[in-house]
Amino acid sequence: MAVAADLRPDQTHGLVCAHHHLYSALARGMPAPPRTPGSFVDILELVWWRLDRALDLDTVEWSAKLGALEALERGTTCIIDHHESPWAIEGSLEVIAAGCAEIGVRVNTCFGVTDRHPDGTDPARFNPARFDPDGPMTEGARRGLAENRRHLESGASGMVGVHAAFTCTDETLTAATELAAEFDVGVHVHVAEGEADRGAAARLAPLADDKWLIIHGVHLSDDHGLAGTLIHNPRSNMNNAVGYARPARFANATGLGTDGIGADMLDEFRVAYVRMREDDVTAGPDAAWDMLEVNRDLFPESRNDVVTWNYDDMDPWRLAFTTGVSPRHITVDGETVMEDGRLTRVDATEIRAKAAEAALRLFKKLENLS
Numbered sequence: 001m002a003v004a005a006d007l008r009p010d011q012t013h014g015l016v017c018a019h020h021h022l023y024s025a026l027a028r029g030m031p032a033p034p035r036t037p038g039s040f041v042d043i044l045e046l047v048w049w050r051l052d053r054a055l056d057l058d059t060v061e062w063s064a065k066l067g068a069l070e071a072l073e074r075g076t077t078c079i080i081d082h083h084e085s086p087w088a089i090e091g092s093l094e095v096i097a098a099g100c101a102e103i104g105v106r107v108n109t110c111f112g113v114t115d116r117h118p119d120g121t122d123p124a125r126f127n128p129a130r131f132d133p134d135g136p137m138t139e140g141a142r143r144g145l146a147e148n149r150r151h152l153e154s155g156a157s158g159m160v161g162v163h164a165a166f167t168c169t170d171e172t173l174t175a176a177t178e179l180a181a182e183f184d185v186g187v188h189v190h191v192a193e194g195e196a197d198r199g200a201a202a203r204l205a206p207l208a209d210d211k212w213l214i215i216h217g218v219h220l221s222d223d224h225g226l227a228g229t230l231i232h233n234p235r236s237n238m239n240n241a242v243g244y245a246r247p248a249r250f251a252n253a254t255g256l257g258t259d260g261i262g263a264d265m266l267d268e269f270r271v272a273y274v275r276m277r278e279d280d281v282t283a284g285p286d287a288a289w290d291m292l293e294v295n296r297d298l299f300p301e302s303r304n305d306v307v308t309w310n311y312d313d314m315d316p317w318r319l320a321f322t323t324g325v326s327p328r329h330i331t332v333d334g335e336t337v338m339e340d341g342r343l344t345r346v347d348a349t350e351i352r353a354k355a356a357e358a359a360l361r362l363f364k365k366l367e368n369l370s
């Protein structure tokens with residue numbers, strides 16, 4: 001980025017987060033789960049699958065605005081978002097797109113389709129071991145696909161989202177693939193994040209193409225046979241104790257995401273580098289920096305955005321060991337959205353206050369969930 005001819009040494013193009021969950025922005029401070037999760041599937045079931053069921057369009061909106069605000073404050077002008085709100089499907093993607101537009105952040109979003117809610121309303125516990133991939137598509141998945149279609153038909157930037165193969169029937173995976181092909185976009189799907197999804201590659205390889213985003217890949221074999229761009233999320237993988245993806249072993253182009261833990265891409269780059277270094281002492285920061293370049297190819301509009309930083313030399317070898325580097329000035333498509341470190345389009349204090357009120361409403365709903 002720093003070497004681009006049209007930029008000064010203290011500038012980059014807008015950063016891109018290649019895998020985000022804006023819906024998790026209000027989760028910080030949420031009530032503790034009913035028991036301490038002891039595995040990755042436990043974390044999904046007791047934390048994230050409770051949160052997504054508590055979301056309504058109001059809290060989706062404030063999550064998106066707060067997440068977009070925090071992204072922009074870290075120089076991230078483009079977000080590739082993966083959304084799930086199974087009790088508030090219809091209209092959710094439009095709400096996210098509008099929220100990001102208000103803040104001044106570009107977003108490519110999708111709805112993560114899943115068959116883990118059998119009749120579209122049943123909050124029964126999901127058991128990966130008893131899930132039948134040969135079963136029929138559920139009503140919940142059908143509505144998720146329809147939301148993806150509605151979003152893409154509107155002309156908004158998006159993909160077709162799939163939660164993960166281990167919660168989807170083959171019928172759903174095929175329908176998602178066909179919908180993506182119809183709109184000439186890719187499928188955005190979690191793959192082999194935990195042990196429970198080890199079988200994903202065999203089911204997805206016949207479907208995937210170069211437009212797909214393959215998220216995580218921790219438990220993929222080196223020669224997994226999946227086309228698409230792999231998105232590495234090192235901090236999230238550590239937080240969920242799922243293991244290290246060792247992305248250097250894959251032939252796929254590899255980008256970098258946060259998996260919902262903010263959108264500070266310089267910070268994620270540092271984590272990606274240091275995790276790589278822990279595994280291989282000969283690794284340098286360039287490989288992690290290249291992931292940010294792959295992100296840029298996924299969101300080429302980021303090249304129309306310019307971030308001026310409070311650091312003179314935006315070079316990967318310096319940035320890997322320099323914390324706290326912050327944007328001072330940002331333009332998106334030529335429009336100034338940050339001046340002297342302050343956002344210009346919106347009142348950040350007001351957005352934070354309203355998001356905090358929405359978070360309290362969300363926590364109340366969480367407390368009342370079964």
Ligand SMILES: [Zn+2]
Pocket residue numbers: 019020021082190215259260
């Ligand atoms: Zn994710």
